[in-house]
Amino acid sequence: MPINITMPALSPTMEEGNLAKWLVKEGDTVSAGDVIAEIETDKATMEVEAVDEGTVGKIVVEAGTEGVKVNDLIAVLLEDGEDASAIDTSGGAAPAAPSPSPAPAADAGAKEVIPVGAEAATDPIPAPKAADGGRIFASPLARRLAQINGLDLKALSGSGPHGRIVKKDIEAAVAAGTGKAAAAPAAAEAPKAAAAPAAGPSSDQVLKLFEEGSYELVPHDGMRKTIAKRLTESKQTIPHFYVSVDCQLDALLALRSQLNGAAATDKDGKPAYKLSVNDMTIKALALALRDVPDANVSWTDDNMVKHKHADVGVAVSIPGGLITPIVRRAEEKPLSVISNEMKDMGARAKSKKLQPQEYQGGTTAVSNMGMMGVKNFSAVVNPPHATILAVGAGEQRPIVKDGALAIATVMTVTLSTDHRCVDGALGAELLAAFKGYIENPMSMLV
């Protein structure tokens, strides 16, 4: 009997789509798993795979047709020994054969939902891994049904013995429309569940791209997972906006050596403080936020949180990741205090001895890669902050001074802002205030 291929539903809510392109023509032989067409929705382009083998007997809906209803007949597949006369296209919506299951196009970069299908019977479905890398217990049938229905087992909970995911759980998820794999069809729900980051390709999908034995697997530790989670969340939920400015450092460097030279020494000859450019940057940013209080904010869905103090987080690189200890009320603290606090917290950060209250919260952050020779970069806002300042290296550059070329020590800084609460002009204002303190460093002392 000829097999009807119908318009697949690429998401639970999809009612129609555009038949973008046929990748086969009448008379072509296809086997299960072959990509036969591309379907477009407003969200994505998806590939349609054949679930049976046979010969393409008739293409019913031409490429480029828009608004094809789900379950409409789009083509007919002939089985061995059948000819085109067997085709009866009248019963278009009759589900004579299961609709081909959609597979997102590779360039969608999303999770695949290609069903292995019972027909193949040779392609084992790998046991999925839980979010923490542990095994997800699911029955073989549940795994296959999840794959057929494009469900992510990680998103389901099991009702079987010891929480095993069984057929019933899949059926419930299908009925409720939950647990969809993070493929294009799920994108529709993404804005609603803003806090839930979409999952990337699965571990197995990534590993498949590399030759076995050509890599070593290092399990993620808690810090790595936190970094991944928070920064993914940041980039997915915070509309970033960037402002850069060059700051001349010569005055600051001169003041710094003057101040360091004037530091009192204890009986071992150790100075009471030793200021770094970074310490002065922290202070300058804190003062700038005091001067432009509208930029010293945090976003919540309900309110603008206007902070009364500038608590500056400082990104400290440590083995295996980074952490941002916070200098509280930095606008009020003398440079020497900031400097000593940073020395202490930096050392304890490296030995992972910081207390949570020392790195949680904060109203802004500084990330300085100048000591590594980086000229310029943009940092990712670390919520609940609304801003982060990326600091490049201070280097001698030609500048134009009073209409003539001159040499100055210049540092480029880039402010990333959460555009929901710090708009472009406000960011520029903050940066101008910052530049003022850096280039007129004496003002930081009064």
Place this chain on the structure above:
Amino acid sequence: MADTNYDVIIIGSGPGGYVTAIRAAQLGLKTAIVEREHLGGICLNWGCIPTKALLRSAEMMDHANHAKSFGLKLEGKMTADVKDVVARSRGVSARLNGGVGFLMKKNKIDVIWGEAKLTKPGEIVVGKPSKPAVEPQHPAPKGTKGEGTYTAKNIIVATGARPRALPGIKPDGKLIWTYFEAMKPEKMPKSMVVMGSGAIGIEFASFYLSMGVDVTVVELMPNVMPVEDDEISKFARKMLEKRGMKIITEAKVSKVDKAADSITAHVETKDGKVQQITADRLISAVGVQGNIENLGLEKLGVKTDRGCIVIDGYGKTNVPGLYAIGDVAGPPMLAHKAEHEGVVCIEKIAGLPNVHPMDKGKIPGCTYCSPQVASVGLTEAKAKEQGRDIRVGRYQFNANGKAIALGEDTGMIKVIFDKKSGELLGAHMVGAEVTELIQGFVVAMNLETTEEDLMHTIFPHPTLSEMMKESVLDAYGRVLNA
């Protein structure tokens, strides 16, 4: 005053009741079980177990009759001593009956001897049985509690079922038998008519056939063992007929005339033709019905439907604190269904997490006629009726080494898969020892394996079980030895 208050009282000590009692005791509940006749119920005393003993005698008889084909010579003729065959069967039953008594004692379950009546929620009164016990009776266990009033937070009715009688063909215990009489013949009849070809009817038909009785089976439906897969039923019928059984399907016994020591059954076929079959005895095996009478159910307003107590998935009736399990709570009326239903019920009562209602689609069924028949899940017809797109695999005994070596090379195994998901929907078997094979597929179904897992499973060689794998391979065009 003796302590008469319990956490749970179970009425009836059949396989459902006594297993539930043990599980209750394991869960720390103070438990009592009421029995009026015999520990172990019908199953141990008048059903599953003693019939298996009889059928074992029949099997030995069949083997002896075929000894020659195994190179063995039997001097003289093998004959059955009815009295000893029955005595062995009763002995097997007595041993298990005693075993249940031991289990009750071991688990500190009080046995209350007598017939229970629900008087009000949470209370029963135990009195004298309202009907005489079937003889011969195993002695009542020692140390039981007697008549009186007992209370419990939870009462579970597990009173089982009894043979159904057709109007006008009432079993009289002499010429018209139920399984009670068929279980303990005093002498072998020369001929018999068996009315009904379900598990009970066909097992007795098979036993008496082996014992040399001229057996005619009358079945209302088109197939013998009508709940089985069509193909399997037809296969079994052919084998039974080859053994000499007469089978009339799509026919009913409309009337029975009784003579001094024989009956004449009027068998009416679908086309309206009536034939008269005269035989020594008639076995009425037209099903069983729930024991819902004399329990006081009406007084408590317990909901019943077609002779069975209505329950939810956990054995709960519409009356708080009252539960029902097993045959009295509806079909399929099988011991293993009752046991599982009882365990689910008591675990729910005890508040265990993750208790799930029984999945009635995964209850296996076994029939011990020769050839044996076993099945689980959907038949091919049922699967199609549900609109499933299926793959069917079959494998015949005549290509299996172990079957040929056993001299049992007639039979088949059939499996049904969902084409799309590879879900094992059903498995059906006919042939030697299939009642011991089916459980492999039951485990597979319960663990929700797909064809892939079954194909990756190693089956030992040489066994009959290899045919299970071959049938799976056949469903996917990969059969090896065929």
